[in-house]
Amino acid sequence: MALDGLKHRIMGSVGALRGKRKIDEESVKELGRSLRKALLEADFNVRHSKELTERIERRMLEEEPRPGIKLDTHAMNLIYAELVRLLGPAREIMPHNQTILMVGLYGQGKTTTTAKLADWWRRRHGLKVAVIEADAHRPGAYEQLQQLLEGTNVDVYGEPGESDATKIVRNGIRNVGTADVLIIDTAGRDGLDDELRSELVRIAEVANATECFLVIDAQVGQAAGPVAQSFHELVGVTGTIVTKLDGTARGGGALSAVATTGAPIVFVGEGERIQDLELFESDRFISRLLGLGDIKGLIDLAPGDLDQEEAARLAQRLMSGRFTLTDMYSQMEMMSKIGTVDKLLSHLPDAMFGGMGNMSRAQKQQMQGNLEKFRVIMDSMTQEEKDQPHLLKSSRIRRIARGSGVYEKDVKELLNQWNRSRKMMRGMKSDRSFRRKMKSMMDVDDMDLGMG
Numbered sequence: 001m002a003l004d005g006l007k008h009r010i011m012g013s014v015g016a017l018r019g020k021r022k023i024d025e026e027s028v029k030e031l032g033r034s035l036r037k038a039l040l041e042a043d044f045n046v047r048h049s050k051e052l053t054e055r056i057e058r059r060m061l062e063e064e065p066r067p068g069i070k071l072d073t074h075a076m077n078l079i080y081a082e083l084v085r086l087l088g089p090a091r092e093i094m095p096h097n098q099t100i101l102m103v104g105l106y107g108q109g110k111t112t113t114t115a116k117l118a119d120w121w122r123r124r125h126g127l128k129v130a131v132i133e134a135d136a137h138r139p140g141a142y143e144q145l146q147q148l149l150e151g152t153n154v155d156v157y158g159e160p161g162e163s164d165a166t167k168i169v170r171n172g173i174r175n176v177g178t179a180d181v182l183i184i185d186t187a188g189r190d191g192l193d194d195e196l197r198s199e200l201v202r203i204a205e206v207a208n209a210t211e212c213f214l215v216i217d218a219q220v221g222q223a224a225g226p227v228a229q230s231f232h233e234l235v236g237v238t239g240t241i242v243t244k245l246d247g248t249a250r251g252g253g254a255l256s257a258v259a260t261t262g263a264p265i266v267f268v269g270e271g272e273r274i275q276d277l278e279l280f281e282s283d284r285f286i287s288r289l290l291g292l293g294d295i296k297g298l299i300d301l302a303p304g305d306l307d308q309e310e311a312a313r314l315a316q317r318l319m320s321g322r323f324t325l326t327d328m329y330s331q332m333e334m335m336s337k338i339g340t341v342d343k344l345l346s347h348l349p350d351a352m353f354g355g356m357g358n359m360s361r362a363q364k365q366q367m368q369g370n371l372e373k374f375r376v377i378m379d380s381m382t383q384e385e386k387d388q389p390h391l392l393k394s395s396r397i398r399r400i401a402r403g404s405g406v407y408e409k410d411v412k413e414l415l416n417q418w419n420r421s422r423k424m425m426r427g428m429k430s431d432r433s434f435r436r437k438m439k440s441m442m443d444v445d446d447m448d449l450g451m452g
Helices: 004-015 025-041 046-062 071-087 110-125 141-148 165-176 194-207 218-235 251-259 282-289 295-301 308-319 325-338 341-346 361-379 383-387 394-404 408-429 432-442
Strands: 098-103 129-133 155-157 181-185 211-217 239-243 265-269 277-279
Touching: 004 025, 004 071, 025 046, 046 071, 071 251, 071 282, 098 110, 098 194, 098 218, 110 129, 110 141, 110 181, 110 211, 110 239, 110 265, 110 277, 129 141, 129 165, 141 155, 155 165, 165 181, 165 194, 194 218, 211 218, 211 251, 218 239, 218 251, 239 251, 251 265, 325 361, 325 383, 325 408, 361 394, 361 408, 394 408
Parallel strands: 098 181, 098 211, 129 155, 129 181, 211 239, 239 265
Antiparallel strands: 265 277
16 A cells, blocks of 8 residues: 555554553653654655644543553554544545546646546446547647547547647537536646646636546655645646555655645545546545555445455355365455455455555565466366365376466465465454454345354
């Protein structure tokens, strides 16, 4: 997940309180110093960092933990509340009858984000969506948008070779303006120069947009604030989309800087796939950041073509302790549809699955590679072998390795992973806390999961 470094530094700061029975002023001061350092290293604004840590210090000294709550948990609750307060409440987006103007500087990922937003609206609300490519200055912008949205049923309008962006928008509205949601991509520059200002003002007058979204790269850090303010003053930005949040340590600066302007964050982008855009809700984002999970967000990640009945059947088998290689294969197929290992684990509480959420980026990447390799290996197995893994002895392992183009040790590694997963599933069957989490996730009771 984005800002993993901040997460681990916050955990370290709070960990110093573990085992303490009573809070004292020196411990609170040390917590504040450690938190301020963590926030500054994540590029949060100095003033924001100071105000936030001072509020946490004051609340730690003034507010008694609820009965039965440990000091470190109490501190984590306060950090969560203050970070959510800093980033602000979620901005409600109306689903229908929208014309959205996309603006931003050059190289911020605006065209890619336009495609992601169009696909998000199509998937989330099942609406007719159309896009107008009005970047008349960058060669290939129209072709790029077409390629990104290929197979999505989103209409893409453009006029390659036309230099008048206002004319493209006017013609585009005539041709595809009856869509439920119309999104207009515009040109960017290295800076907000007079030419870009004039063009954006003319386009805004023709578009008469209901929303104006500024796209900004998380790598710009604290500079996101002044940029957002400039565009807001020019065309009345109603929301900001922060992109490439997974690829920078400066994301804290961009998030906090934008959140305090008149253009709140509405979406964040993490990842290269067209599906890698999510509605920004500060409480859920901070919950994931602090390792507390976001089960509702995990459910939202599931694509429309995911077989819900098959997912429920698999969940029932997993919770009953029965787990074959066939089940493992189905599990991997579902995971590949939902997203990467990193994205999936970021939505689960860190304590689940033996603390897998605390794995390093390198470990998650290795796990991602193993999943893809294991699926190829299982494609070389017979259905009987997948249903009864105990049949896989030396001769069969050699045949499967040859058929899948891997070494025998890779097949054995798969079997070891299956064995570990099977034991973990058996342990979960008797874990009441996990069963309650599954009930919350799946909206089913114990009987539905075969746990009665």
